[in-house]
Amino acid sequence: MNDIFLSLSVGMRVLMAVATPLARQRIKPNRFYGVRTALTLRDDAAWYRANRPFGKVMLACGAGFFLFPALPGHWRENADNATTRIVLFLLAVSVPVICALINASREKRGSS
Template sequence: MNDTFISLSIGCLVLMALAIPLARQRIKPNRFYGVRTARTLHDEVVWYRANRVFGVAMLLCGAVFFLLSVLFGNWREASSPASSVVLFLIAVLVPTITARVTTKSGEAR
């Protein structure tokens, strides 16, 4: 198996595991874990909305990472590690941007 794929898969699984309590809205506002912006730390409604969106997006993007990795054959030894890295970056950036947009949209209200 491709070492890069294995490393990124472990990272993706860890992020997905950390996203579950956020998606289920089990984490209270804090300065250590979750989507932490000035807006989320000062407004509990925004905190739970942004973290739910981030958690669900992270779980979906993680699943897509694994699905596309199988379809592209990233797990094979002969495959290029670049495609695994790109998929991982997308799986991390999409939830982050989505949560940030959700937080920003709460400011307009």
Template structure:
């Protein structure tokens, strides 16, 4: 039985931190502020936009974290250091996907006006 690679352990810790910070956003528990959440001009324009955009981001990040753990488990990349680069790519994708989802929704919101 192989032990978990150190890099995967660190990436997993980062993923869990993302999950812990994403869930309050997904459930609309974070009030508008300048430190935590998606902080762009649109989200500061009104509270409804703040909660809408941050909910989208929170759920997208939650699903990305679940996907990260699912893919690494299904592909068994967590057990071997030879997969460090692949795990890192999956981790970066986990961060990029929710960001791109929010960019898409913000762009689409601007088009609807």
């Protein structure tokens, strides 16, 4: 393993730890942590509808970040997969955000 993978692993584990309470609906509406939009901050039900899927997608993407390198050919001692690992990390961070944006636009259309 190289330093890039170890650094990204620590970051991904932190993000997964942050996502777990969101997925389990343990975080109440607040201005610091979670998917924060005007609708989610004003409506508790909307908060949980937005944050639960975000947390689950973040956990799934984090699992993918760790499982993908285990595929044949990607997990070798001499393999230089720094670019692959960085792309995986960026995907694991951006996919939940994109899903949250899509969910927020659906919520907004549904509340209109």
